[in-house]
Amino acid sequence: MKKSDEHVLSQQFEIKGGDFSNAGKTSTSIKEILQEIGIDTSIIIRAAIAAYEAEMNVVMYAQRATLTLTITPERLCFKLEDEGQGIDNLDMAMQEGFSTATDEMREMGFGAGMGLPNIKRNADRFKIFSTPGKGTSLDLTFFLNQGE
Amino acid sequence: MSQYFHSIRIDTEKCNSRMKCLRVCPTQAIRIRNGKAIIIEEKCIDCGECITACPNNAIVPLTDPFGGLTKFRHTVALPSPGLHAQFGKEILPKKILSGLRNLGFDDACDLSPTCGEVSFAIQEYLRDYNGPRPLISIACPTVVRLIQVKYPSLIEQLIPIELPREVAARELKKKKSRQLGIKESEIGIFYLTPCPAKMISIKQPAEKGRSYLDGAISISDIYGPLLSALEEVEKENYRKDLEDICILGMGWAMVGGICRTLRIKNSLAASGIPDIIKIFDDIERGKLRNIDFVEAYSCPQGCVGGSLTVENLYISYNKVLKLIETLEFEQIKACPDIREVRKRFKENYFLIKGKFEPRPLKPLDKDLAKAIKKRKEKEDIYESLPKIDCGICGAPTCLTFAEDIVKGEAVLTDCIFNLPHKFADLSQELSELLSKFASLQPIRPNISKTLNNKDKK
Numbered sequence: 001m002k003k004s005d006e007h008v009l010s011q012q013f014e015i016k017g018g019d020f021s022n023a024g025k026t027s028t029s030i031k032e033i034l035q036e037i038g039i040d041t042s043i044i045i046r047a048a049i050a051a052y053e054a055e056m057n058v059v060m061y062a063q064r065a066t067l068t069l070t071i072t073p074e075r076l077c078f079k080l081e082d083e084g085q086g087i088d089n090l091d092m093a094m095q096e097g098f099s100t101a102t103d104e105m106r107e108m109g110f111g112a113g114m115g116l117p118n119i120k121r122n123a124d125r126f127k128i129f130s131t132p133g134k135g136t137s138l139d140l141t142f143f144l145n146q147g148e
Numbered sequence: 149m150s151q152y153f154h155s156i157r158i159d160t161e162k163c164n165s166r167m168k169c170l171r172v173c174p175t176q177a178i179r180i181r182n183g184k185a186i187i188i189e190e191k192c193i194d195c196g197e198c199i200t201a202c203p204n205n206a207i208v209p210l211t212d213p214f215g216g217l218t219k220f221r222h223t224v225a226l227p228s229p230g231l232h233a234q235f236g237k238e239i240l241p242k243k244i245l246s247g248l249r250n251l252g253f254d255d256a257c258d259l260s261p262t263c264g265e266v267s268f269a270i271q272e273y274l275r276d277y278n279g280p281r282p283l284i285s286i287a288c289p290t291v292v293r294l295i296q297v298k299y300p301s302l303i304e305q306l307i308p309i310e311l312p313r314e315v316a317a318r319e320l321k322k323k324k325s326r327q328l329g330i331k332e333s334e335i336g337i338f339y340l341t342p343c344p345a346k347m348i349s350i351k352q353p354a355e356k357g358r359s360y361l362d363g364a365i366s367i368s369d370i371y372g373p374l375l376s377a378l379e380e381v382e383k384e385n386y387r388k389d390l391e392d393i394c395i396l397g398m399g400w401a402m403v404g405g406i407c408r409t410l411r412i413k414n415s416l417a418a419s420g421i422p423d424i425i426k427i428f429d430d431i432e433r434g435k436l437r438n439i440d441f442v443e444a445y446s447c448p449q450g451c452v453g454g455s456l457t458v459e460n461l462y463i464s465y466n467k468v469l470k471l472i473e474t475l476e477f478e479q480i481k482a483c484p485d486i487r488e489v490r491k492r493f494k495e496n497y498f499l500i501k502g503k504f505e506p507r508p509l510k511p512l513d514k515d516l517a518k519a520i521k522k523r524k525e526k527e528d529i530y531e532s533l534p535k536i537d538c539g540i541c542g543a544p545t546c547l548t549f550a551e552d553i554v555k556g557e558a559v560l561t562d563c564i565f566n567l568p569h570k571f572a573d574l575s576q577e578l579s580e581l582l583s584k585f586a587s588l589q590p591i592r593p594n595i596s597k598t599l600n601n602k603d604k605k
Binding site for chain 2: 006007008009011024027028033035036037038039041042044045048049052071072073144
């Protein structure tokens with residue numbers, strides 16, 4: 001057990017809802033970690049976009065969230081759990097172009113209704129659970145040995 | 149030979165390890181080892197911040213000395229628009245060019261018409277481009293290096309249009325060799341540069357092609373001699389001299405200068421590495437797809453802020469603006485013929501030879517499992533450090549120090565905050581050692597007395 005543990009990197013990030021001035025910092029830190037470890041550039045780009053979109057969803061819609069990054073030599077996982085309003089209609093939220101963003105958010109260039117579909121498109125495995133009124137959790141997986 | 153050419157050298161005689169360079173380096177490429185600054189080659193992007201910061205002038209740009217022109221049968225000075233920005237509308241390019249000829253160059257040419265042509269060529273390229281947006285200007289070699297090192301995913305978005313100085317040098321060589329009946333290799337074309345980074349694009353072009361320029365001379369080296377070599381121009385010739393300037397080209401000296409002259413719906417100009425990094429982060433996240441063209445410079449305000457310029461950067465920025473305003477006011481629009489540019493564009497006259505390649509930093513380890521392990525160790529080490537980034541260990545931040553330890557390039561006891569622990573361990577060891585020799589114990593209180601007595605004798 002111990003031997004495998006030392007090859008698992010796990011790191012937690014706290015994201016605050018409404019904190020637009022720090023928005024993007026978590027996904028930038030994640031990208032830097034992935035670059036240091038030497039993960040393939042094409043995977044880094046996909047992971048960084050997914051992390052950024054997920055981070056922005058928290059900033060725009062939730063109170064707070066914890067993002068747990070886990071890296072093993074085989075895979076990269078993000079587990080994001082937020083406390084917030086949750087999503088009433090998941091099917092609708094997964095459609096491109098659907099958005100509940102306010103005018104203010106749109107003014108800042110967000111709310112094009114591309115967030116969740118964009119995350120799904122970039123991740124190799126995508127799971128979402130939501131309880132309206134309580135919060136949403138996301139499970140994303142990226143496989144690191146695609147060539148094999 | 150090292151893998152990467154750099155335009156910056158550290159003069160170890162002069163280096164006093166005052167750590168200014170350590171702190172300003174935007175890519176954390178400097179360390180102090182054995183009391184001297186060293187540069188980590190793979191991390192350095194040749195921005196020149198350290199040159200400006202060093203109080204001892206120990207960091208020297210590797211430009212060509214002014215005076216080494218004898219190697220060539222015919223020499224041409226090709227000043228960057230940044231040189232004209234030092235003088236503005238008071239001393240026009242024509243006067244500067246004749247001053248350069250007085251200094252010993254066989255000829256001197258104004259780059260602004262070629263800059264104008266290249267601006268048009270960029271416009272042509274943008275019109276038919278369908279790939280990911282925005283496209284990014286390659287005018288600043290440091291920005292190109294930054295993308296190669298930190299944003300390999302944006303390499304495709306670099307505009308593959310040759311730089312004005314390269315196009316001009318290529319054409320000048322052809323023309324001069326025909327006119328003078330000498331070989332192209334006998335003609336030396338020297339760029340008068342506002343920054344050392346241009347030197348790397350001459351000695352080791354990012355696209356792995358070759359440069360048509362033969363060297364670069366620092367504007368700060370030539371400024372003094374040039375001032376005394378300038379000749380008075382008669383007033384009535386002023387208007388005529390203005391007409392020689394290409395308004396499209398003058399802007400290349402300052403941030404936003406290319407955007408201003410191009411008819412692009414949506415463009416963005418940025419300068420200074422911290423701000424450029426923010427923009428590139430956003431581009432990578434796909435946030436700026438609505439923008440067509442990004443012009444980015446490592447130096448504040450663009451090339452006018454280069455570390456080898458003389459004039460205050462805000463003043464020279466203003467001088468360029470005033471010169472452009474004067475040209476607009478006088479309705480002088482000496483521009484290259486757009487139809488001619490289009491024709492040449494189709495013939496690939498402006499296309500860059502070679503391809504930009506990514507140059508990502510080495511990961512902590514080639515083996516993914518080991519790299520993960522090292523990254524964890526780095527985090528643990530970092531947590532044990534004081535996190536005040538004092539720099540005494542020789543690394544710019546506690547985080548880079550932790551990285552150096554994991555890579556085996558530093559040891560934990562290099563950290564001054566770890567010294568008390570080291571002393572504690574050593575004294576523990578010492579007292580254990582002493583306790584082994586029980587016979588030493590009785591005379592311990594008398595040691596000092598015995599010594600004193602000996603001294604008196």
